[in-house]
Amino acid sequence: xxxxPDAIEAAAxxxxxxxxxxxxxxxxxxxSWRGTSGAWSGLGLxxxxxxxxxxSYLPGDDPRYIxxxxxxRTGNYTMKLYREEVSPRIEIAMDVSASMFADxxxxxxxxxxxxxxxxxxxxxxxxxxCYAINGRRxxxxxxxxxxGYASPELAGDSAEAADPPDISLVPWQQGALRVLISxxxxxxxxxxxxxxxxxxHGRGIILAPWSSTEESPDWDGxxxxxxxxxxxxxxxxxNPDLLQRYRAAYQRHFELWTDAAQRHAVRVxxxxxxxxxxxxxxxxxxxxxxxEPLH
Amino acid sequence: xxxxxxxxxxPAGAWALLGLVVVAAIHLLQRQSRRxxxxxxxxxxxxxxxxxxxxxxxxxxxxxxxxxxxxIVLIATWILLQPRWLAPDTRQTVVVVLDSSxxxxxxxxxxxxxxxxxxxxxxGAARATNWVVIESDPARPRLYxxxxxxxxxxxxxxxxxxxxxxxxxxxxRLANALAGRGGSVVFVSDREIALPSGIQWLGVGxxxxxxxxxxxxxxxxxxxxxxxxxxxxxxxxxWAVRDADDxxxxxxxxxxxxxxxxxxxxxxxxxxxxxTLELSPDRFDADDQLPIVRPxxxxxxxxxxxxxRLGPFLERLRSSLADAxxxxxxxxxxxxxxxxxxxxxxxxxxxxxxxxxxPRSKLLPGVVVAEDHPLVTNLSWQGLLVRDSQLxxxxxxxxxxxxxxxxxxxxxxxxxSDQSLVINFDVSQSNADRIPAFIVLxxxxxxxxxxxxxxxxxxxxxxxxxxxxxxxxxxxxxVIEGRDDGMLRAPERAGFFTVTEDGVARLEGSAQFxxxxxxxxxxxxxxxxxAATASDLLEQNSRPSSLTPAFLLVLFxxxxxxxxxxxxxxxxx
Numbered sequence: 001x002x003x004x005p006d007a008i009e010a011a012a013x014x015x016x017x018x019x020x021x022x023x024x025x026x027x028x029x030x031x032s033w034r035g036t037s038g039a040w041s042g043l044g045l046x047x048x049x050x051x052x053x054x055x056s057y058l059p060g061d062d063p064r065y066i067x068x069x070x071x072x073r074t075g076n077y078t079m080k081l082y083r084e085e086v087s088p089r090i091e092i093a094m095d096v097s098a099s100m101f102a103d104x105x106x107x108x109x110x111x112x113x114x115x116x117x118x119x120x121x122x123x124x125x126x127x128x129x130c131y132a133i134n135g136r137r138x139x140x141x142x143x144x145x146x147x148g149y150a151s152p153e154l155a156g157d158s159a160e161a162a163d164p165p166d167i168s169l170v171p172w173q174q175g176a177l178r179v180l181i182s183x184x185x186x187x188x189x190x191x192x193x194x195x196x197x198x199x200x201h202g203r204g205i206i207l208a209p210w211s212s213t214e215e216s217p218d219w220d221g222x223x224x225x226x227x228x229x230x231x232x233x234x235x236x237x238x239n240p241d242l243l244q245r246y247r248a249a250y251q252r253h254f255e256l257w258t259d260a261a262q263r264h265a266v267r268v269x270x271x272x273x274x275x276x277x278x279x280x281x282x283x284x285x286x287x288x289x290x291x292e293p294l295h
Numbered sequence: 296x297x298x299x300x301x302x303x304x305x306p307a308g309a310w311a312l313l314g315l316v317v318v319a320a321i322h323l324l325q326r327q328s329r330r331x332x333x334x335x336x337x338x339x340x341x342x343x344x345x346x347x348x349x350x351x352x353x354x355x356x357x358x359x360x361x362x363x364x365x366x367i368v369l370i371a372t373w374i375l376l377q378p379r380w381l382a383p384d385t386r387q388t389v390v391v392v393l394d395s396s397x398x399x400x401x402x403x404x405x406x407x408x409x410x411x412x413x414x415x416x417x418x419g420a421a422r423a424t425n426w427v428v429i430e431s432d433p434a435r436p437r438l439y440x441x442x443x444x445x446x447x448x449x450x451x452x453x454x455x456x457x458x459x460x461x462x463x464x465x466x467x468r469l470a471n472a473l474a475g476r477g478g479s480v481v482f483v484s485d486r487e488i489a490l491p492s493g494i495q496w497l498g499v500g501x502x503x504x505x506x507x508x509x510x511x512x513x514x515x516x517x518x519x520x521x522x523x524x525x526x527x528x529x530x531x532x533x534w535a536v537r538d539a540d541d542x543x544x545x546x547x548x549x550x551x552x553x554x555x556x557x558x559x560x561x562x563x564x565x566x567x568x569x570x571t572l573e574l575s576p577d578r579f580d581a582d583d584q585l586p587i588v589r590p591x592x593x594x595x596x597x598x599x600x601x602x603x604r605l606g607p608f609l610e611r612l613r614s615s616l617a618d619a620x621x622x623x624x625x626x627x628x629x630x631x632x633x634x635x636x637x638x639x640x641x642x643x644x645x646x647x648x649x650x651x652x653x654p655r656s657k658l659l660p661g662v663v664v665a666e667d668h669p670l671v672t673n674l675s676w677q678g679l680l681v682r683d684s685q686l687x688x689x690x691x692x693x694x695x696x697x698x699x700x701x702x703x704x705x706x707x708x709x710x711x712s713d714q715s716l717v718i719n720f721d722v723s724q725s726n727a728d729r730i731p732a733f734i735v736l737x738x739x740x741x742x743x744x745x746x747x748x749x750x751x752x753x754x755x756x757x758x759x760x761x762x763x764x765x766x767x768x769x770x771x772x773x774v775i776e777g778r779d780d781g782m783l784r785a786p787e788r789a790g791f792f793t794v795t796e797d798g799v800a801r802l803e804g805s806a807q808f809x810x811x812x813x814x815x816x817x818x819x820x821x822x823x824x825x826a827a828t829a830s831d832l833l834e835q836n837s838r839p840s841s842l843t844p845a846f847l848l849v850l851f852x853x854x855x856x857x858x859x860x861x862x863x864x865x866x867x868x
């Protein structure tokens with residue numbers, strides 16, 4: 001059974017994401033980008049009006065860029081250099097393992113985050129490339145297919161899904177804005193994933209959808225815990241003490257991720273699914289810099 | 296002033312305490328495991344590496360909802376118990392009237408058991424209770440009167456019913472008077488009867504099968520007895536004859552259909568004047584034994600003092616008297632031909648027959664009228680023809696029995712053993728000897744003389760039958776073997792007995808079960824209860840706890856608190 005919403009539901013989620021993208025976006029401002037010609041300041045030299053640097057005149061240089069005030073002072077011919085204007089490259093990797101869709105609210109929030117990122121990229125005129133990752137498998141996911149509300153091939157598959165999403169499989173481009181949409185609910189150290197996000201001068205952002213039933217479940221007594229990704233069942237007797245320790249472990253898990261992300265200059269934002277998308281983004285993503293207001 | 300005493304109007308409310316067990320069970324039992332799909336199981340696996348299924352029944356967890364729910368049960372129980380405060384000076388009298396009918400003897404143990412359960416219900420209705428136990432036999436003394444319920448129960452256990460069917464109205468009036476205002480009367484019987492209002496019936500009985508003797512007759516040949524099956528179903532018993540030496544004869548089986556009465560007969564063993572017919576015992580044993588004596592009346596010595604006219608008549612009369620022997624000296628009774636013209640004194644202890652030496656031929660006119668006297672009761676004097684003759688003049692103290700016009704035809708003179716019967720006409724000039732009433736009168740007088748005679752007799756009686764035993768005027772009071780109350784009655788239980796005066800036997804007799812109505816148990820039934828009476832008395836003697844509304848409010852508050860605690864627990868989870 002497909003976990004991806006049908007076209008009608010996806011269209012509704014897209015609409016909500018579009019509304020959110022009208023007030024906030026991925027963090028493009030205040031950063032230097034590489035890429036094709038666009039409207040954002042690039043790292044290289046270009047033809048924008050933003051002064052970047054001086055250098056000595058070399059034969060063949062365009063004399064229009066000679067800095068005559070410097071010549072007046074020094075008598076040397078010096079060239080003015082201006083920053084290039086480029087379009088940022090956005091690379092979005094979405095974790096489509098079963099845990100992303102286990103809860104209806106969380107499932108909707110996950111899809112909304114994808115559409116938000118795509119809308120944000122489109123509005124900024126950025127180049128956008130999307131990938132779907134499920135465990136150790138990843139596929140390129142065309143934006144047209146996303147905007148056509150087609151489900152990714154790997155969505156909800158349980159094969160090898162117990163493994164964390166291996167984002168090293170994604171061919172990240174140098175200097176791109178890398179957005180990972182994942183709930184981060186897998187064991188193990190976050191270092192490898194964060195390193196992949198920050199490699200090659202990439203700017204990493206993690207948008208982690210979460211639900212209140214994960215944070216504070218109503219388990220009590222004997223419970224059969226069916227893992228949505230592994231597919232097996234574990235019988236567990238839950239008493240209040242164990243439940244209390246679980247909640248603490250849940251908090252610690254995300255504290256570890258946050259601390260590790262800071263070390264790798266990756267911005268992590270936990271986006272709750274119990275409130276509207278814009279409200280959820282403002283609650284945590286703004287403060288971490290994962291999202292910025294448009295105006 | 297002593298403090299009011301706490302009691303409960305509804306002790307059955309204590310069953311609500313079972314709610315404590317229910318609450319504990321609910322908190323002990325774990326919910327059945329449910330299946331949930333999770334995304335964070337890896338976190339639990341780090342906390343509890345080994346899967347652990349909880350026990351079905353777990354130790355009670357100390358929680359606020361648990362204690363609040365237990366408190367709810369306790370408060371609800373207290374309210375259901377209907378606590379009441381007995382006024383410190385409340386007193387009551389409970390009169391227990393035991394039906395003295397002999398049929399109650401079959402249920403004595405059940406009666407004691409039933410009363411041991413029912414009477415304590417009344418005990419709690421007042422601070423002090425005065426118990427009075429009486430039986431419906433008005434001749435019996437009070438069985439118990441005092442504050443101890445144990446004493447009353449002991450009296451019940453020792454009591455034996457003895458009467459046949461009898462009127463209970465007088466004892467119920469007495470019981471009501473003893474109970475007084477605020478008291479209660481309980482009538483214990485083995486069958487339901489209509490009682491005046493205010494008297495509670497307590498029935499202890501059941502239809503039980505019974506076969507028993509009805510009675511016996513003795514003649515010159517032997518004895519003839521009746522045995523009856525009082526039940527509606529066939530029954531088989533065995534019977535035997537026990538002689539005076541306490542030797543029992545062979546057992547004989549008898550099978551009786553439901554309601555059948557059968558005649559059995561036999562002889563007295565040689566040289567013995569008493570036997571006991573014994574049936575195999577059943578639950579009602581009062582009619583299982585039938586003692587029989589060979590009757591022997593007191594012998595009368597009868598002398599004839601005749602003249603010329605009535606000699607043959609008097610001799611015939613003497614020879615017709617039962618148990619009479621002819622004597623000349625010291626007779627018990629004289630049959631006297633009395634010459635009216637001789638103007639002699641009427642002899643005492645005699646039957647005096649007036650003889651007119653010059654009888655007239657004219658018949659006396661007028662009608663014969665009898666007085667209301669036991670000697671002439673129910674006797675018809677129609678057809679009596681008497682010729683006119685000289686009279687014995689009746690004196691003022693004489694009891695006239697029969698009048699012919701204004702002429703005293705037959706009268707009594709004297710008292711006691713000296714009394715004489717005067718036939719104041721010439722029987723030879725009448726047809727009196729052919730009138731049955733005349734013969735019966737003479738025999739009645741002879742029986743009276745026999746009864747007055749101090750002598751030995753043997754007879755069969757019913758149990759508790761009054762006895763007519765002549766004793767010497769200056770002798771000691773007669774002693775009845777088998778009775779210790781001094782009453783001149785046959786014993787209350789079947790058996791042989793002797794009446795003695797100064798060690799001399801005056802009477803040997805048998806007391807036989809005599810009331811077959813007591814042997815029928817078709818209508819025996821149990822029923823009634825004192826719970827309602829106890830409740831009414833308690834309400835009368837106590838007031839409800841004034842804190843009950845407060846407890847209701849507290850209960851309401853605890854219920855709300857328990858609900859809040861449960862909801863808060865859900866939210867916390």
